[in-house]
Amino acid sequence: MSVKKIADAFKNGKAFIPFITAGDPGIEYTKKFILEMEKAGADLIEIGIPFSDPIAEGIVIQEADIRALQAGTTTDDVFFMVEDLRKETDMPLVFMTYLNIVYHYGYERFFSRCESVGISGIVIPDMPFEEKDECVNIAASHGVEVISMIAPTSEERIRMISSEAKGFIYVVSSLGVTGVRSEIKTDLESILAAVKTATDTPAAIGFGINTPEQAKKMASYADGVIVGSAIVKIVAKYGKDAAPHIAEYVRSMKDAIR
Template sequence: MLQLGEESFFALARKNEVNGILIPDLPFEESELIRKLGEATGIPLISLVAPTSKKRIEMIASNAQGFLYCVSSLGVTGVRDTLPETLNDFLTEVKRHSRVPVVVGFGISTSEQVSMLKNYCDGVVIGSALVQKIEQLNDLLQTEEKKEEALAEFRRYARSLTAPLR
């Protein structure tokens, strides 16, 4: 985006049927131009909101486009054994102010966590757990005779994570 320029980026994104963009390190206070270009081109800027002050949560949630990505806990992404005890309260606060669907990610790695969260959000993002599973299956994925078996195992694993949503 920086190399192309914002307007050229959005024109190219529109041409290539991009449905939304997420810029992880873009502070909300610096996002107005991107949000306006997103509105004008129909490509929403997906905002991230972390468990911070209620005032900041309201500011970000009330201006969200597309969907709102809630960061489950402060810090880096990755698999976590437990989620913060305050997560449900945080999600409830976000949903109170959001006009768009609310999803939660960062550390979601078990079907039990998905089950716990499903009544507080509209979706979950599971990233690191899936990457870890791919890494575990990497050797099988490299061999033609075992590739289908590995893909089937990956599909079973991914479905097991989302089973509470069905």
């Protein structure tokens, strides 16, 4: 099966990008949840490879990582799940995990497997921009785009990171860790304006977005909206029966940004 690229997610208007922790509550449910999200209108899906020390995550995703690891989920399990998933979908898929996982797996081995199962990109929140070259070059040789993250920082740095960005740019809505927020106060409009002067690469906003109203507002500035904790909370609440609840939520968010 030929797999859609990240750019395809942004071709038909604003992209809705949900995140899910692989292996919570069990790896067999992750595949089901991803297919439900696609049917409900997701344009690209971020799959979290569980890690024991996810420093960028708030308590919701930390707990999901713990549940996934306690269920015995390994990085290999996640690769096998994606391989199986590819029999049923060609949608763009991106991994989100920490450098430790990729480094210990071996850069060459990790990205070679990404290529073979059809993973188009990866988000590595703890990899400094200044130290990305080795990882980025190996990833690129296997057709995997390393997604740049931009936090509320100086305009000069925003332009520098944007000018080299591939796939899409992950704009962090607020300082701190992931999690649901009742209000997002960062001046995202000016961050997005700085990004747009430096690159044509699409930019999506994540961290803290959880209501259709927030999603609609963020989509007015950005090319896409990323939602993680709110979906992971649904999984925490309903466990293996979460699929219809996830689908309903994704549909409401996608409708809000259309």
